[in-house]
Amino acid sequence: MWETAKDRLRGRLADGLARSGLTLPWWVPLGTTAFTVSGLVVAVGQRVGPALPAAIAGFLLATSSTLLWVCTGRLAPSWLKALGMLAGIGLLLAYPVVPDFAPMPLAVLTGELGSIASARVAFAATGGAAAVLGAAALTVGLVGFPVYLLAVLVGLAAGFMLRWYVRALDAERGKQEAVREQARLGERQRIAREVHDVVAHSLSITLLHVTGARHGLRTDRDVDEAVAALTEAERIGRAAMADIRRTVGLLAQESSGTRPLPGAGDIADLVAETCAAGLVADYELEGDVAAVGATVGLGLYRIAQESLANVVKHARGEKALVRLEIGSADARLTVRNGHNGAARNEGGSGLAGMTARADQLAARLSAGPEGGEWVVDVTVPLARGAAS
Template sequence: MEPVWGKVRDRVRVRLGTAMARSGITLPWWVPLGTTTFALVALVVAIGQRGGTPAGVLVAAFLLAQNSALLWLLTGRIVRTWQKSLAVLAGVGLLLAYPVVPDFAPIPLAVLTAEVAAIASAGLAFAVTAAGVALLAAAWMTVGLVGFPVYTLAVLLGLCAGFMLRWYVRALDAERGKQDAVREQAMLSERQRIAREVHDVVAHSLSITLLHVTGARHGLRTDRDVDEAVEALTEAERVGRAAMADVRRTVGLLSRESAGTRPLPGAGDIGDLVADTKAAGLDTHYELEGEVSAVDAVAGLGLYRIVQESLANVVKHAPAATASVRLRIGAGHARLTIRNGLSGETGPGGGSGLAGMAARAEQLGAVLHAGPAGPDWVVDVTVPVSHGAAS
């Protein structure tokens, strides 16, 4: 029984949701279903109360009051709000011409005002409410409708309930829009972070690999030293494989699967990075002052990537220059300085490398300066660290 009911519910939800979307109604699908059902029950009871009323009047009242539901069942479309309002007012008016005590006929009017206030303009909502109250007043003055003040209060309560539902739906939509915007911004930030990681890894690794390949070509062309060429190519292969592993680990962050157990590099790995660059043929020197343990993992990764990008820029723009890397860790901050001679070059320019370094520095709350300083190109960044760092 449950699967059958579930299939019926899903079909009703899909069909009703499609019709509501076509009509521009943003309410949840179960709201119009519930109000229509409630109005239908009240209408059936009101018709049952009028045993001596002509059958033609009762049938006409039912068709008018339920015109929107009948049209949806037959065509899958929802009638316009003002058309439904006129039909319901006419149907209820036919029933009020034959009043009973107590009378359920005014209840569909209260439901109507709530629906109109929730989905239509405020002007139409007030107009339908006024028409409903006028209809009740006419029945009270002409055929002696009992309970006119109570029914009028019900119609006004329906108006208030509709406006409250409208406000709730708008607030809910705004909150959902805000959450979607926050989610999209978080995804964009994560993609940008991963893009910077991939850029740094690939740029540096390709630079080092090209230095080794250049050394192998030079050795074969000038000295015919096969052993030296093989050693250079072997080192280039090692750097390339390490780069591929770094790229796989970084890109693995895009999926839910494990990206491996190898830790990301930090401040303690800067020395190895400089050594690899020097082994590839770039004249590079490294100086460390202080304890690298004072630099946390996030700041350490940022400093490592800045050194990586800076050395890649040196290889690209001034391969014959001498580069120096100095990391000084003091109480409360770590200062990283990368300096290289311009050798007639104009410097790294305004590519994605400098933009990536600036973005990393901003995330770390660091101060970054990058540009020419006399005959050298200098990258200087100061990062806050734990206050317990010893100089």
Template sequence: MGARVVSGLRARMEASLDRAGIALPWWVPVAASAFGVVLALVAVVQRGTLVLPAVAGLLAIVTALGWTVTGIIAPPWLKALTVLVAVAILLAEPVVPDFAPVVLVVLAAETAAVARPAIAFTVGAASVATLSVAAARVGLVGFPVYVAAVLLGLAAGFMLRWYVRALDAERAARDAGRDQAVLAERQRIAREVHDVVAHSLSITLLHLTGTRHALQQDRDVEEALEGLAEAERVGRTAMADIRRTVGLLAEAPAGTRPLPGAGDIPALVERTRAAGLVVHYEQEGDPAAVADLAGLGLYRIAQESLANIARHGGGAPARMRLDVGPAGARLVVRNRLPAGGPVGTGGSGLKGMAARAGQLGAELTAGPAGADWVVEVGVPAGGAA
């Protein structure tokens, strides 16, 4: 029951702070208000049971009571006015030691933390003026110490204000960074899915085309069945790759099979050859020396290049070469341009390859070179060591 009451009060206080535009944890203004109320009551008790000090004490705590009862925070200038009047009344009869000036210290800190700087400086000046009048008229003891305390409270309030703003800016930057990271991860996964689907569909279509030719021209049912079986195998492999890639979005991994790397490029070429596309492959160096991330990028670029050749190459032979050395890794894919000239570059395949190269810090060029279309990517030693 008590916990429910406390939770309800906290929720009401937080809501009132939001309405007032005060970006502070709820316990900060609560503690400051409670401290100010205690100081005001002690100052009243120090002066006995006179009516005037009691009225002054009520003025000092009226805004805090109003917040507790109604849930509405008084404007900073109104609270400052009531507290200044209350302290001025109390200082008409100073005591030693006197807690009334300490109320002004709390007021200066509160105002500097939540109000506009002009209001805060005005309240600080009014507090110093009140202490100055009390020191000159009734001989307030400890005037320099009280003035220094008011200035210190003003500085502490401004420091708290700056700290809260800096904390809000840091949180906003962290949220923006998290959103950018999520977007980058989604784009990466989208490229993975695109590469897998594009390549598998291209290889599957090559198998289906071969099957159709086998049935129409050669009447070779056995060869047609082999082509269909290979197309089915490619499709199942593609589905497994897609599940594994999309599984990166989930909390748990979709499987334990590792992602492909540079060492899997020869197998990729073999599958493409099996589908009917002529690919001449050369390799120099050890693909195992290529880092996992760089190897995945090179594999996907090779995969996308072969898929583009299957779609747009017109059946012309292709050449691929992978060089791995101390300076890094370089992949070159070359195929003869079709008779109609260069193919369009408006798809997402080239953009995806460029994005992968950018993630690896690599240089990628893709375009016509004489009678060939050439894709060349070089991963520096930092990505291939």
């Protein structure tokens, strides 16, 4: 029951702060109110006797903003709270005692207004507090006027410091949210590129097998060849679905599978899979693929995959050459085919995806016609890949 009541109080305070446009934690108004009410209760207790009715009236005036919140759940405007507090404390100070706790809530008031109200209201309330204290010192002989005045000024300074801290905290939160949003956008773009590469390549190879099956049935009536082609298309389709699930699973907190992402060592299988679908392609490797890190390897694999997918779509009858050269400082991947017509599609999302991957790896990428061929050439520094 206690936890329920505490949660209800916390929610009500947070709601009141939100409606008032204040970004302070819920416990700040709770703490200041508790301290103020405690001081006023002690001040009323010090005036037991003939001054008690006036002290109770002063207490009610000083706590009018708190009573408003208890009854309606709304926080009183700063200026109204300041007027009620000054009037209530002034009435209490008309019957001074030694030592007197009545002036202490004024220090809390100036601190609170310094942190949440406009500077004009905060300075006006501080001036009003000084005037109330000065009038009490001159008329009824309030003892300790300099100490009380210093406490009010210290409260104002503490309020302005808290205001600066809250503003700095809000600015930092806004900056962190912008960084998180940028990271989320980058992650979505990265996953979109992964899905695009997987789907584009797999669909291209699957269509080659389906085309081969149709050709076999129409011209040769070779059912076995058609079944083999369709079986291979089914296998590639299932593998593509598994890749898509694994890639999309990166959005979740936990991994969706244990199969590793492809790397530089899988480019040979990629070329072989493309050749099995009917494309004529050669693969040349120079160097040790073990020297290529996982990040660089995945980027090279996806660039090779996208390049071969473009060859399948736009230069199916031409021979392709995939060459991977791995040196001590960098790795160079070259994909070339003898048909410049592929250039008309390289300006789409495929080239944009390859360019984005190259930028992530600090690689040099070129794609365009060269000597009657279409050439994709990318060079990746291995030191950066290993660090990644």
